[in-house]
Amino acid sequence: MVVEIEKYDDFGRGICFINNKITFVPNTVPKDKVSIKIEKEYKNYNIARVIKYIKYSKLRVKEKCPYFNKCGGCVLQNIDYETSILYKKEKVINFFKKNKLNINPIVITNPNNYNYRNKINLKVINNQIGYYEEKTHNLILIDSCIIASKVINKGIGLIKDIGIKNGNVTLRSNLNEELLIIINSNDKLDIDIEKIKSKVKLVGIVINDKIYYGEDFLFERLNNLLFKYSYDSFFQINPYIASKLFEIISSYINREDEILDIYCGVGTLSLIAAKKAKRVIGIEIIENAVINANFNAKINGLNNVNFLLNDATKAITKINRSFNKVIVDPPRAGLTKTVIEAIKEIKPKKIIYVSCDFHTLVRDILLLSDIYEIEDAYILDMFSYSYHVETICVLKIH
């Protein structure tokens, strides 16, 4: 059967419709004309396989990554960057529209759309290094990652020198091109530190949560603030777009603001806000992140900010102070019902919702919609060439 791929779904998979039934066709891009075979038929959808490409879409470009279509990370690498941005913008707007929410987002693109990632997680199995193929435990062997920073790429080459046979290796870097190596493994390792140091600016090696060499943290300087983050703390994976994100947050902060920053990590958004606001309180569940956040407040000379170590759902019910603005930047799962209800009780004038999953963002906005409406929206290309999008919605009381 010959079909034309209509569009991508929200996860960057080519789709067409056969008798009105959505049909996923892996390895295609919109406007490809392909001959397909339906491999699996389900009640609501089909999965098909390309037998022959009859006409390639004009949107196609040659992907740069040798592991494209294998590791599953950068599904949008075979269309040009501008097209990938249009797709991301459209899918977010359409999903909002489907839920009766209208947005006209400002889109922030990524000027460094390769070598931007400051963190990758690798798997090592029987001395072989790679990524797990998405949703499987098939190891895709790699020796470089085109979206990871240059120093991380050097780090990938060093894993063999470390002598790890089986385990997980996380590589983290900063704009200063320093490298932190985090290993989880049962192997007995005897690492030649000098050899590694001769090749990269090594800050530290952490094995099974213990320092093996050097330090267990990195520093990053962004927007005139210095941030320390420990090996197990969250830090935005794209420093260029993080900086834009911080600028946007800052533009909504005034001198009289009393701000609650829920899911605050090492205090990035809290400190950006504290530079302008009267008072900020951050809530975070990871102990090292809160230790980092307190340290970060100190080294940046900000004494109008406090951090609470707790599960947001528990902490928020105990807070009995008033806030005129609330910032939330939750993990993909979004806000819990308790957090949503507590925010409604606090009833800030504005909620600044930073989200790495617009599906849960929309769900939560709908749950807040009896009091709040969208004032502004932003889409940031934090995760270039993957289907993921960072979205900010600023909500105001209607």
Ligand SMILES: C[S@@+](CC[C@H](N)C(=O)[O-])C[C@H]1O[C@@H](n2cnc3c(N)ncnc32)[C@H](O)[C@@H]1O
């Ligand atoms: C997307 S990150 C945002 C961090 C920070 N706003 C930033 O920009 O660096 C989400 C943060 O929420 C924290 N977190 C996850 N679950 C949590 C919970 N139940 N309560 C509080 N914090 C939580 C994570 O540890 C992480 O630091």
